[in-house]
Amino acid sequence: MCQTLTSFQTIPLDMAPELTRAVTNVVCSLCFNTRYKRGDAEFETMLAYSKGIVDTVAKDSLVDVFPWLQVCTFTMHYLCFIHIKMLTILLLCSAVKNKKKYPGESVKDLLDALLKAKLNMENNNSNISQDVGLTEDHILMTVGDIFGAGVETTSTVLKWAVAYLLHYPEVQKKIQEELDAKVGFGRYPLLSDRKILHYTEAAISEVLRIRPVSPLLIPHVALKDSSIGEYTIPKEARVVINLWSLHHDEKEWINPHLFNPDRFLDENGNRVYSPSQSYLPFGAGIRVCLGEALAKMEIFLFLSWILQRFTLEVPEGDHLPDLEGGSLVL
């Protein structure tokens, strides 16, 4: 990505597809041990299908909150559409095609691990693979879930980060000053630098607060009678958490609509990981985001590598990006 940015230094470049490409490559190597170059035909087709899914989910995901909508024929068509698109993406991927034919010996990625587990169970003449859902379809859909959950979320956060840095150049400058002082130019930022780049980390936390990609988390169902604070939650009740409201609650945050990374720093400039209980960008409890650690690593590395070398600006005569935007994932 940095090579692309270098070659476009004097020409305006839309960062959004570049960020999506970079994040998609991380998830591709995690799932299939494959990486693609910019412009690769297979990769560009996958990205186009992926965008189609997100456009549909982002606009019409009401069925997750109101399941009775499933009775509508339209909704069923919509779910089939998503399912088919996701499978098409995976089947397009040559790595998946090859592995389905020749599952290798060593485990290099998620697909290997699942295929190997299925093979082991079959060799042991066990019916477990059927019982626990390790059919080829389940394996494909599991990889598809990680693909779906891992690409759009992280790339959307990066896009919001770029949008906010354009609106708040003083924040961008402070991050760059921190990078200059603590990392310098002799090497790239490393994950271990997260411990010392407090302001950069605070800015990332603030992006996750002000624009949560999953403003209603994921709808949950109570498995037994329960309670949250003073509220009684009967078994089987659908629970939707309004994360947007928690992240913009005036009782918890001073001027919640202002982008202010300093909320995540103490008076000595050290990190405050969670300044309020109303901060849950990755959810909480046993269904907390599975990819939280990976996402935080990716966001840190991509942003710090970019800001070490480049200053982001809107081309002369162009508008700043809209901060109201429609880029919510769920």
Ligand code: HEM
């Ligand atoms: C900045 C990026 C990300 C954000 C903000 C995010 C946020 C979330 C949120 C809010 C949930 C729902 C939690 C709940 O309802 O309590 C969730 C679930 C999930 N996320 Fe993420 N996520 C991100 C990246 C990722 C990545 C990179 C992966 C995988 C590679 C991933 C995999 C998952 C999975 C599998 C679940 C479902 C967990 C379950 O239901 O048990 N996420 N994520």
